[in-house]
Amino acid sequence: MDTMDIVSSLRAAVGDDSVRTGEGIEPRRLRDWAIAAEPGVVPVALVLPRDTAGVAATMRACHAARVPVVVQGGLTGLAGGATPVHGCVLLSLERMRAIERIDALDATLTAQAGVTLQSAQEAAQAAGWLLPLDIGARGSCTLGGNVATNAGGNRVLRYGTTRDLLLGLEVVLADGTVIESLGRMQKDNAGYDLQQLFVGSEGTLGVVTRVVMRLFPLPRTTQTALCAVDGIEAAGELLGAARRALGGQLSAFELMLPTFWRLATASASRAPLAAGHGAYVLIEASGFDEAADGPRFEHWLQSQMEAGVVRDAALAQSLQDAAGLWAVREAGSHFLPALGERIGFDISVPPGGIAAFAADCLPRIDSHWPGSTAVCFGHMADGNLHLVVRTPDAVQPVHAVESLVYGCVRAAGGSVAAEHGVGLHRREWLGHTRTSEALALMRRLKDMLDPLGLLNPGKVL
Numbered sequence: 001m002d003t004m005d006i007v008s009s010l011r012a013a014v015g016d017d018s019v020r021t022g023e024g025i026e027p028r029r030l031r032d033w034a035i036a037a038e039p040g041v042v043p044v045a046l047v048l049p050r051d052t053a054g055v056a057a058t059m060r061a062c063h064a065a066r067v068p069v070v071v072q073g074g075l076t077g078l079a080g081g082a083t084p085v086h087g088c089v090l091l092s093l094e095r096m097r098a099i100e101r102i103d104a105l106d107a108t109l110t111a112q113a114g115v116t117l118q119s120a121q122e123a124a125q126a127a128g129w130l131l132p133l134d135i136g137a138r139g140s141c142t143l144g145g146n147v148a149t150n151a152g153g154n155r156v157l158r159y160g161t162t163r164d165l166l167l168g169l170e171v172v173l174a175d176g177t178v179i180e181s182l183g184r185m186q187k188d189n190a191g192y193d194l195q196q197l198f199v200g201s202e203g204t205l206g207v208v209t210r211v212v213m214r215l216f217p218l219p220r221t222t223q224t225a226l227c228a229v230d231g232i233e234a235a236g237e238l239l240g241a242a243r244r245a246l247g248g249q250l251s252a253f254e255l256m257l258p259t260f261w262r263l264a265t266a267s268a269s270r271a272p273l274a275a276g277h278g279a280y281v282l283i284e285a286s287g288f289d290e291a292a293d294g295p296r297f298e299h300w301l302q303s304q305m306e307a308g309v310v311r312d313a314a315l316a317q318s319l320q321d322a323a324g325l326w327a328v329r330e331a332g333s334h335f336l337p338a339l340g341e342r343i344g345f346d347i348s349v350p351p352g353g354i355a356a357f358a359a360d361c362l363p364r365i366d367s368h369w370p371g372s373t374a375v376c377f378g379h380m381a382d383g384n385l386h387l388v389v390r391t392p393d394a395v396q397p398v399h400a401v402e403s404l405v406y407g408c409v410r411a412a413g414g415s416v417a418a419e420h421g422v423g424l425h426r427r428e429w430l431g432h433t434r435t436s437e438a439l440a441l442m443r444r445l446k447d448m449l450d451p452l453g454l455l456n457p458g459k460v461l
């Protein structure tokens with residue numbers, strides 16, 4: 001089938017106003033947040049369905065024409081998963097933005113997959129609930145993208161990843177078959193758990209069209225503090241102490257190493273803490289006891305200072321203060337792009353091994369590429385580190401740096417893709433984290449669900 005025929009069959013399937021071609025496809029759709037399409041890549045069409053039936057009709061048309069499909073959510077992915085491939089149809093869910101129900105008895109939110117995370121959070125909050133999934137890209141990323149990448153973020157240590165928050169899913173397969181499993185039950189062991197198969201599948205196994213997310217009681221108190229400690233080992237000691245003292249109230253524990261701190265606070269008129277410490281940690285706890293939670297947190301923090309674990313601390317006294325402290329942690333989205341060409345990592349190692357990993361990996365980068373900038377930060381309790389490297393070389397030695405870092409990850413028994421996914425970016429390194437038998441099983445699953453290889457070809461496997 002030639003291009004004109006494909007476009008005609010798509011228009012017949014979903015209507016003229018849902019199909020764009022040529023200059024109607026905005027340049028922003030030729031890349032995700034991190035990776036641009038190969039030069040010369042031209043999508044055949046962009047399809048913007050309004051509902052599941054439109055997605056299914058699109059998939060049936062593409063299946064009949066043997067045309068690859070790349071699904072796009074908010075394009076905030078950091079692994080090239082949503083980046084177009086040549087001759088593909090782009091399938092965007094941006095018109096599928098209905099929040100269908102918030103159910104107080106079940107504590108669930110049901111929505112179309114194109115809803116942004118922030119809209120879902122705000123809708124839950126307006127109804128008196130917390131949707132605890134939270135990432136820096138909340139304003140643009142979509143629930144479908146969050147499921148497709150199994151997004152993690154800031155509050156995983158308390159509430160889990162997207163996988164743990166997902167109760168129901170509707171997905172459209174490569175041939176247009178709709179699999180609906182939107183039950184709002186916590187318990188449902190009726191056979192294989194098919195919906196979890198699609199979580200983290202990055203648009204390679206099916207198109208997520210609707211989701212049911214778990215909601216939690218909205219905490220009434222939040223305590224936020226930035227702490228300076230001597231290094232990663234002290235941060236680990238502080239994490240253990242926070243877990244023991246704050247229990248289930250501990251909702252975030254974010255690590256920032258000194259280079260991150262220097263760049264994050266470079267343009268601030270007044271940094272919340274002085275530079276020169278071995279590591280910085282943002283701690284958040286939230287609870288329900290308005291009288292006791294604040295004093296308990298303050299008392300605990302004081303005890304950590306007296307014990308010499310925390311060297312200095314800034315404790316938020318208001319929501320505005322807390323937002324200011326979080327702004328330091330989230331400053332990477334501004335200062336990292338300013339570094340120019342750079343090599344990014346999203347790795348995990350067992351949390352107890354973070355200090356050893358950093359002591360192994362970071363000096364090696366410096367000795368191979370003296371004068372490099374290595375920015376390291378992450379969700380410490382999950383063992384998840386983000387590392388961004390810029391060497392002084394005019395052309396960044398991407399493969400050599402990746403080889404070094406992923407070698408250290410393998411030695412530490414970690415993962416080359418903690419929360420951003422594999423996409424295009426990390427395919428080559430999957431074998432560092434998955435056995436050949438596991439990779440073969442993944443390929444069999446892909447072949448079974450998408451025998452023509454039309455969904456997001458060249459990604460993940």
Ligand SMILES: Cc1cc2nc3c(=O)[nH]c(=O)nc-3n(C[C@H](O)[C@H](O)[C@H](O)COP(=O)(O)OP(=O)(O)OC[C@H]3O[C@@H](n4cnc5c(N)ncnc54)[C@H](O)[C@@H]3O)c2cc1C
Nearest residue numbers: 073074075076077081136142144145146148151152203208
């Ligand atoms: C500033 C910033 C901070 C971030 N912080 C975090 C963080 O803390 N934790 C974290 O995990 N991630 C983080 N991310 C990465 C990113 O936001 C997440 O991966 C997010 O879940 C992607 O959602 P999206 O809608 O933008 O998906 P896209 O980028 O559009 O797509 C991502 C992948 O999902 C697939 N996909 C999208 N929608 C669907 C669908 N409906 N059905 C099937 N497949 C689909 C795409 O094909 C692609 O493979 C951050 C990104 C930025 C820019």
